Amino acid sequence: MLQIRPIISMLMRSKSGPILLLVQIILSVAIVANASFIITERVSLMSRESGIAESEVFDLDIYNFDDGMDPVSQTKRDIEIIRNLEGVKAATVSSMTPLSGGGWASNFSYGTSKEDRVDAANAPLYYGDEQMIATLGLKLIEGRNFYPDEVLTGGSELASLLIVSKAYAQETFGDESPIGKVMYRGEIGNQPMKIIGVVERLQGAWVDNNNLERGMIINVELAAAFNRILVRADEEAIVGLKEAIPAALHKENPNRVVRGFTTISEHRNIVYRDHELMATVLSMMVVLLLLITSLGLAGMVMFNIERRTKQIGTRRALGAKKRDIVSFFLVENYLICITGGVIGGLIAVQLGQQLMALYSLPKLELFYPIATVAGLLVLTTFAVIFPAQKAAKISPATATRSV
Amino acid sequence: MLSMKNISKVFKTDLVETHALRDFNLAVNEGEFVAVTGPSGSGKTTFLNIAGLLEGFNHGDYFLDGVNISNLSDNKSAAIRNEKIGFIFQGFNLISDLNLAENVEVPLRYRGFNAKERKVRVERALEQVGLAARMKHLPTQLSGGQQQRVAIARALAGEPRFLLADEPTGNLDSLMARQVMELLEDINKAGTTIIMVTHDADLARRAQRNIQIVDGQVCDFSMYQAGENRGKTQSIADAASVA
Numbered sequence: 005m006l007q008i009r010p011i012i013s014m015l016m017r018s019k020s021g022p023i024l025l026l027v028q029i030i031l032s033v034a035i036v037a038n039a040s041f042i043i044t045e046r047v048s049l050m051s052r053e054s055g056i057a058e059s060e061v062f063d064l065d066i067y068n069f070d071d072g073m074d075p076v077s078q079t080k081r082d083i084e085i086i087r088n089l090e091g092v093k094a095a096t097v098s099s100m101t102p103l104s105g106g107g108w109a110s111n112f113s114y115g116t117s118k119e120d121r122v123d124a125a126n127a128p129l130y131y132g133d134e135q136m137i138a139t140l141g142l143k144l145i146e147g148r149n150f151y152p153d154e155v156l157t158g159g160s161e162l163a164s165l166l167i168v169s170k171a172y173a174q175e176t177f178g179d180e181s182p183i184g185k186v187m188y189r190g191e192i193g194n195q196p197m198k199i200i201g202v203v204e205r206l207q208g209a210w211v212d213n214n215n216l217e218r219g220m221i222i223n224v225e226l227a228a229a230f231n232r233i234l235v236r237a238d239e240e241a242i243v244g245l246k247e248a249i250p251a252a253l254h255k256e257n258p259n260r261v262v263r264g265f266t267t268i269s270e271h272r273n274i275v276y277r278d279h280e281l282m283a284t285v286l287s288m289m290v291v292l293l294l295l296i297t298s299l300g301l302a303g304m305v306m307f308n309i310e311r312r313t314k315q316i317g318t319r320r321a322l323g324a325k326k327r328d329i330v331s332f333f334l335v336e337n338y339l340i341c342i343t344g345g346v347i348g349g350l351i352a353v354q355l356g357q358q359l360m361a362l363y364s365l366p367k368l369e370l371f372y373p374i375a376t377v378a379g380l381l382v383l384t385t386f387a388v389i390f391p392a393q394k395a396a397k398i399s400p401a402t403a404t405r406s407v
Numbered sequence: 408m409l410s411m412k413n414i415s416k417v418f419k420t421d422l423v424e425t426h427a428l429r430d431f432n433l434a435v436n437e438g439e440f441v442a443v444t445g446p447s448g449s450g451k452t453t454f455l456n457i458a459g460l461l462e463g464f465n466h467g468d469y470f471l472d473g474v475n476i477s478n479l480s481d482n483k484s485a486a487i488r489n490e491k492i493g494f495i496f497q498g499f500n501l502i503s504d505l506n507l508a509e510n511v512e513v514p515l516r517y518r519g520f521n522a523k524e525r526k527v528r529v530e531r532a533l534e535q536v537g538l539a540a541r542m543k544h545l546p547t548q549l550s551g552g553q554q555q556r557v558a559i560a561r562a563l564a565g566e567p568r569f570l571l572a573d574e575p576t577g578n579l580d581s582l583m584a585r586q587v588m589e590l591l592e593d594i595n596k597a598g599t600t601i602i603m604v605t606h607d608a609d610l611a612r613r614a615q616r617n618i619q620i621v622d623g624q625v626c627d628f629s630m631y632q633a634g635e636n637r638g639k640t641q642s643i644a645d646a647a648s649v650a
């Protein structure tokens with residue numbers, strides 16, 4: 005026997021108690037729905053795969069101070085030295101480190117004339133040689149890698165070939181194969197480059213930029229006074245290489261500074277630190293809010309049981325079974341919870357729109373307010389059922405005994 | 408109809424054991440109006456609670472309407488309370504957040520009656536106590552006498568065989584008490600068995616049968632013996648046989 009109507013009457017006639025609880029539930033739903041949405045957003049951002057063997061790859065910078073140095077030959081010698089060290093699997097000079105928060109990006113266009121020029125989306129740009137794919141641990145899914153003799157050492161103007169990520173290829177050419185397509189830097193006709201390969205996945209340097217997945221590699225071994233080098237090594241060898249690489253490089257030429265040695269895993273932790281902090285703080289807030297709401301519910305029920313001892317005894321005397329008493333409290337609090345849930349859900353959507361405008365968040369999915377209310381109903385059940393079962397034990401004799 | 412044999416009830420607390428009822432014997436026939444009197448603490452409420460299945464007892468046999476009450480499950484006794492017994496309390500025990508109709512409806516909902524049946528019964532019961540016009544009022548908007556009449560309506564709505572009343576007029580002035588008593592007499596005339604605990608000797612005298620509980624035991628004074636036996640304690644066996 006669900007006694008919904010008389011319970012509604014009772015709730016409508018009782019004073020502040022249910023209102024306070026209602027307000028608490030409304031706020032909880034509004035906040036928890038948005039917070040859990042943001043948490044899942046952040047977590048799903050953080051769990052995107054980079055396509056890179058993150059724990060085996062680290063970067064290092066070489067600053068040359070030797071004025072008489074020839075960058076091209078020095079760079080070739082340096083990379084040779086690093087590749088020959090024990091534990092190193094592959095190494096390449098690169099324009100940037102994945103997930104590091106800093107690097108290069110460019111806009112390409114394609115078409116046959118200035119009039120039918122199509123601009124492709126902005127993309128993170130890696131300069132590297134034939135070892136770039138092996139160094140990052142990328143998976144080539146179409147076409148081929150650079151041949152060693154296709155890679156020129158020097159500046160970016162030498163570039164002529166492209167290996168692109170699948171994401172970039174699909175965004176630019178749809179289902180059409182990108183192999184053999186020619187892209188230009190800016191204007192049509194300007195520095196043509198041919199796409200020769202596609203890798204399954206290659207993230208860029210900026211995790212909050214929407215160009216993240218569009219990584220591409222250009223066939224140039226950059227050579228300058230300052231070089232960024234990416235090294236892939238056995239995980240256990242990395243500690244030793246932090247000593248061995250500077251030692252070997254200084255032996256070759258002492259006039260420089262070698263620093264860095266940060267793995268991509270470490271870069272990932274740094275670059276996602278704000279997201280992680282946000283997710284942690286919000287999770288704690290969600291847990292706290294739900295805890296407070298459950299305590300509020302349980303407290304309210306206990307208070308009501310205390311207040312209604314004689315009423316419960318009387319109901320039992322009039323024929324209520326124990327389960328009627330339990331369901332009385334459950335129904336009462338479900339009603340409060342659902343009412344608060346509906347209002348809170350509406351406010352959550354409203355709040356979501358504000359947040360969307362303020363912090364350029366995606367639109368709150370309806371799943372979250374609904375899941376929050378569902379979760380709250382489960383919590384309500386737990387918060388209510390134990391005190392209610394105690395209430396059901398109140399003796400029917402209370403009807404005649406208590407004053 | 409109601410038969411108690413050698414019922415005893417002991418309340419144990421850490422410090423004391425109270426023998427609220429000892430070797431309590433009583434039989435009540437269908438249609439009787441029994442008034443129960445006795446000194447404070449003698450066990451009247453205890454007797455009524457056991458009779459009404461509100462609490463259990465330690466020893467003895469209790470049959471109500473042919474049903475052995477000793478080993479009933481909690482659900483079963485709740486069902487019997489709901490169907491066969493109407494309760495009237497000294498403090499009325501109305502639910503203050505519910506209006507009169509909703510109060511009267513409470514036991515009917517536990518009975519599982521549908522909305523239409525409940526409505527008919529609520530209206531009939533409130534009419535019977537003369538308060539049909541005030542169905543939507545809250546209990547606090549009524550006088551004590553009116554509240555007790557609502558409580559009587561609540562007890563009557565399920566058409567119980569028994570009405571158990573613990574000092575139903577205890578909180579009322581004498582005029583209101585008389586009105587309530589008259590109502591109970593009407594109900595009894597219509598066939599409902601009534602057991603009423605009271606401190607009011609005048610009201611008790613109007614009942615068909617008087618019993619007195621002293622120290623947890625029965626002293627029965629049937630109407631026809633009232634003259635000779637008042638003040639004397641009858642043997643328990645006699646009391647039982649009279650009933």
Ligand SMILES: Nc1ncnc2c1ncn2[C@@H]1O[C@H](COP(=O)(O)OP(=O)(O)OP(=O)(O)O)[C@@H](O)[C@H]1O
Pocket residue numbers: 418419420425426427445446447448449450451452453454
């Ligand atoms: N829950 C209880 N725990 C312990 N002792 C109890 C309990 N209920 C009743 N008693 C004791 O049992 C005895 C009988 O109590 P009961 O309430 O039946 O008396 P009564 O005749 O109804 O008294 P009154 O006229 O004051 O209402 C008293 O001594 C009382 O103190």
Ligand SMILES: [Mg+2]
Pocket residue numbers: 451452453573
């Ligand atoms: Mg009493």
